[in-house]
Amino acid sequence: MLQLIKRNLYFRRWTLILYFMILLLWPFHYLANQDGVIGLSFVYLFINVIAVIDSAHAYRLFRRLGHNQAYLFHHSLPVSKMQLLNAHYVTVMMLTAFGALLIWSYGIRESMIDFNGITFSTMWLFISANLLTFIVGFPSCSEKMNDKIPIIGYIFLMLFLIPFVICIILVTIGMVKFDNPLYFAPLDVGIWYFILAIILALISYLYQIFSIIKR
Numbered sequence: 471m472l473q474l475i476k477r478n479l480y481f482r483r484w485t486l487i488l489y490f491m492i493l494l495l496w497p498f499h500y501l502a503n504q505d506g507v508i509g510l511s512f513v514y515l516f517i518n519v520i521a522v523i524d525s526a527h528a529y530r531l532f533r534r535l536g537h538n539q540a541y542l543f544h545h546s547l548p549v550s551k552m553q554l555l556n557a558h559y560v561t562v563m564m565l566t567a568f569g570a571l572l573i574w575s576y577g578i579r580e581s582m583i584d585f586n587g588i589t590f591s592t593m594w595l596f597i598s599a600n601l602l603t604f605i606v607g608f609p610s611c612s613e614k615m616n617d618k619i620p621i622i623g624y625i626f627l628m629l630f631l632i633p634f635v636i637c638i639i640l641v642t643i644g645m646v647k648f649d650n651p652l653y654f655a656p657l658d659v660g661i662w663y664f665i666l667a668i669i670l671a672l673i674s675y676l677y678q679i680f681s682i683i684k685r
Contacts, residue, residue: 474549474557475564481534482565485524489568492517496575517572521582521596525629527565528558528603528612529621535613551611551682558612559604559675566600582629585637587655594660598667599628605674610681633663 479486495513524530573593581589607616607624619627636659644653 471553471557474553475560478531478557478561479564481531485565486568489572492572493575499576514576514578517576517578518592520569521573521592522625522629524569525596525599526603526607526621526624527562527600528607529615529624531561532615552679555612555678555682562600562603566597570597581658583633583637585634586641587652587657588637588640589656589658589660590633590663591658591660594664595629595633598660598663599625601667601671602628604671609674611678633659
């Protein structure tokens with residue numbers, strides 16, 4: 471499995487190099503902020519861009535593995551399907567953790583969604599979206615993508631549409647039941663989104679393990 475993880479990380483080597491470079495700039499960013507100077511704002515902006523485009527690492531890794539029929543080749547390799555599954559999960563979680571470290575280290579506190587005091591912080595949304603790729607984008611196996619939801623549609627759905635709908639629902643409940651649209655505010659729903667993503671990712675993992683054993 472270790473060789474599979476190395477292969478996957480090699481496919482995403484430019485992303486890792488970029489992450490390392492940005493992380494190396496952090497001390498300069500910190501010192502600039504200590505002096506009351508606007509720091510490396512372009513890096514700050516770039517991390518926000520990364521938080522969006524890299525919120526579907528599993529999709530981007532899949533593009534390097536081949537098209538949707540490539541699973542026939544990967545399943546013919548002298549490795550077990552369990553090893554392929556574990557390598558896929560570990561790789562995506564490693565890339566996600568690295569990306570989350572960048573967001574956290576630069577102190578990005580802004581929320582991608584903020585509606586009447588109901589917010590979804592950037593870091594929790596980034597992690598959640600990556601975890602949810604397992605059950606939404608690759609429900610059957612890690613080498614076969616759900617082609618009904620392309621990467622752009624997935625990112626829009628997980629980062630913007632679903633959080634916005636949740637905000638509207640909470641505000642509506644506050645208005646109808648408590649006669650106060652700000653009843654739940656201030657509230658960062660991102661942490662609950664993250665917890666839900668963990669549960670669904672675990673369910674997806676156990677389902678795929680069960681499918682492998684059953685075969």
